[in-house]
Amino acid sequence: MSFLNIALPTTASWATSDVVVSGVTTTLQLFACLVVLTSVFFTFRPLLSGIARAFWVSLFPAxxxxxxxxxxxxxxxxxxxxxxxxxxxxxxxxxxxxxxxxxxx
The missing domain is CATH 1.10.287 (Helix Hairpins)
Structure with a gap:
């Protein structure tokens, strides 16, 4: 801790705000990725379920x-x-x- 942190406490709080902002940004990016993946899943659900069923039948034939x-x-x-x-x-x-x-x- 330097003398400037005592004299100017706002500069010390900038590091904390950077951590908070980066945490919020990371959370928003994760949420956006989940939204995109969910929408892709619901859009291609019939195709994905057909692929899963074909894979299941290939493993366990009737x-x-x-x-x-x-x-x-x-x-x-x-x-x-x-x-x-x-x-x-x-x-x-x-x-x-x-x-x-x-x-x-």
């Missing part, structure tokens, strides 16, 4: 009807086998019937 049927049958077969294994000790006849049903699916 399964065919045959694949869905095969998965459903596999789940049914595994469920019947699990039920047969659970009831094997308490009801052997029921377990045998469930095993036969699972073999038919």
């Amino acid at each position: 399964r065919s009807r045959a694949q869905e049927t095969a998965e459903r049958l596999l789940r049914t077969r595994l469920t019947l086998r699990r039920l047969a294994n659970d009831s094997e000790l308490s009801s052997p006849a029921m377990a045998a019937e469930l095993q036969a049903m699972s073999a038919r699916t």
Whole structure:
């Protein structure tokens, strides 16, 4: 701190005002960028959503009807086998019937 800062306090406050002005300017620039990006997003939203959907489908393609049927049958077969294994000790006849049903699916 120099002697001039004591004699002329206004010069010391200029540095503070420069910081405040630069902070306000930076905030306004950031806000302007956000406004522009938001307007671009809303303008091109159909295009951007189409690109996102195409990217999603390329990562996770839709399964065919045959694949869905095969998965459903596999789940049914595994469920019947699990039920047969659970009831094997308490009801052997029921377990045998469930095993036969699972073999038919």
